[in-house]
Amino acid sequence: MEKEKYLVVNAGSSSLKFSLYEMPAQEELVNVYVEKIGSKDCFWTLKMNGEKIKKNAPLKDHSEAVEKMMQELIDNKLIENINEIKGVGHRVLHGGEFYAESVKIDDEVLSNIESIIDLGPLHLPPAINVIKYMQTIMSKDVPQVAVFDTAFHQSMPKESYIYPVPYEWYEKYGVRKYGFHGTSYRYITKTMEEKLNKKTVNLIICHIGSGASIAAVKDSKCFNTTMGLTPLAGLMMGTRSGDIDPSILEYICKKTNMTIKEATNILNKESGLKGISGENDFRDVEELMSKGDEKATLAFEMIKNSIVKFISQYYIELDGEVDGIVFTAGAGENDIDLRREVVKKLKPLGIILDEEANDNIAKFRTQKSGLITTPESKVPAYVEPTDEESVILMDTYTIAKNN
Ligand code: ADP
Numbered sequence: 001m002e003k004e005k006y007l008v009v010n011a012g013s014s015s016l017k018f019s020l021y022e023m024p025a026q027e028e029l030v031n032v033y034v035e036k037i038g039s040k041d042c043f044w045t046l047k048m049n050g051e052k053i054k055k056n057a058p059l060k061d062h063s064e065a066v067e068k069m070m071q072e073l074i075d076n077k078l079i080e081n082i083n084e085i086k087g088v089g090h091r092v093l094h095g096g097e098f099y100a101e102s103v104k105i106d107d108e109v110l111s112n113i114e115s116i117i118d119l120g121p122l123h124l125p126p127a128i129n130v131i132k133y134m135q136t137i138m139s140k141d142v143p144q145v146a147v148f149d150t151a152f153h154q155s156m157p158k159e160s161y162i163y164p165v166p167y168e169w170y171e172k173y174g175v176r177k178y179g180f181h182g183t184s185y186r187y188i189t190k191t192m193e194e195k196l197n198k199k200t201v202n203l204i205i206c207h208i209g210s211g212a213s214i215a216a217v218k219d220s221k222c223f224n225t226t227m228g229l230t231p232l233a234g235l236m237m238g239t240r241s242g243d244i245d246p247s248i249l250e251y252i253c254k255k256t257n258m259t260i261k262e263a264t265n266i267l268n269k270e271s272g273l274k275g276i277s278g279e280n281d282f283r284d285v286e287e288l289m290s291k292g293d294e295k296a297t298l299a300f301e302m303i304k305n306s307i308v309k310f311i312s313q314y315y316i317e318l319d320g321e322v323d324g325i326v327f328t329a330g331a332g333e334n335d336i337d338l339r340r341e342v343v344k345k346l347k348p349l350g351i352i353l354d355e356e357a358n359d360n361i362a363k364f365r366t367q368k369s370g371l372i373t374t375p376e377s378k379v380p381a382y383v384e385p386t387d388e389e390s391v392i393l394m395d396t397y398t399i400a401k402n403n
Pocket of ligand 1: 208209210211238280281282283329330331332334335336
């Protein structure tokens with residue numbers, strides 16, 4: 001089969017991840033991570049051939065960053081010219097109710113994404129900027145594909161996604177639960193179907209990274225999830241509060257003279273583990289705990305309880321018919337202590353931890369995936385590394401081939 005090159009692009013509010021692959025081998029040729037776009041301290045890290053190269057220059061916006069990274073591909077002889085790239089996959093945070101799967105981007109798709117900018121005010125503008133810029137520098141025949149974080153969750157039943165607020169808010173303004181991390185959930189669902197050798201699976205997937213959410217998957221489709229209109233809802237996270245009493249906003253704004261925007265920013269960036277313990281990374285919180293720090297212990301207990309609460313809720317919502325609880329993403333894959341404490345707490349559901357198996361699974365241990373419960377456990381629990389990039393790449397490749 002002919003070798004072809006594909007790009008995967010992930011635009012964050014001030015960052016850009018940019019990976020070039022050779023297909024159909026799915027071989028990553030280079031991976032570039034640009035940070036602090038728009039600041040004079042902007043820098044990027046190129047990873048290729050097992051080497052890491054760091055560079056810096058003040059790139060003023062995302063299109064300038066793309067332009068520079070394209071030049072990097074040429075300078076590093078990864079491509080001779082742009083025409084060698086046969087497709088570009090874009091991670092897009094929000095697809096609203098428009099998209100339940102990935103799509104080839106045309107004018108209509110762009111205008112639909114533009115119409116829901118308010119649902120992702122930090123992430124959608126840079127993604128749109130990158131897509132538009134790519135369209136100007138690449139041939140119209142090269143498909144640009146949008147892969148949405150929300151798409152997997154569009155299968156939720158209404159009772160899972162409607163909020164108990166005036167129904168008009170949903171009809172007029174799109175106020176509903178959308179859910180995020182969908183690309184990760186899709187990857188894990190497919191992987192577990194293969195591993196369990198089942199056509200469809202019922203799972204409770206815990207995506208615990210710096211952002212964290214849980215999804216209940218029924219017959220391989222999303223049935224419920226913890227994040228909401230935005231990624232602020234649900235679990236307590238590294239810096240996000242997760243679910244709180246909504247009246248806190250008005251109360252704290254009155255007390256401190258903050259605006260709603262400022263207070264919401266604190267709920268997103270200064271709350272969660274960080275708000276309680278001062279640290280947002282599970283590793284740092286656990287380090288503090290080992291020194292007897294009370295707030296770190298409190299933060300860990302709170303996050304553990306928040307995970308246990310949703311696993312228990314989804315166990316019931318799935319009528320107890322669960323093929324597996326799966327831990328994934330940074331902490332899910334590597335935080336042995338967190339997994340141990342969560343699974344131990346699930347004992348009333350007949351879920352029994354295999355302590356030794358759990359101790360052996362992490363990227364710095366002997367195994368990276370596998371079972372962490374005993375054979376008697378009523379529901380098995382697994383660790384499985386996620387791979388959102390591969391989903392974006394394969395969707396882009398498939399759409400390009402059927403173009
Ligand atoms: P993101 O949500 O930014 O994509 P990841 O899924 O990579 O991030 O998760 C990053 C988080 O995972 C870190 O902030 C850290 O809290 C946690 N993490 C990563 N490695 C470990 C580890 N070895 N032990 C505990 N927590 C870890």
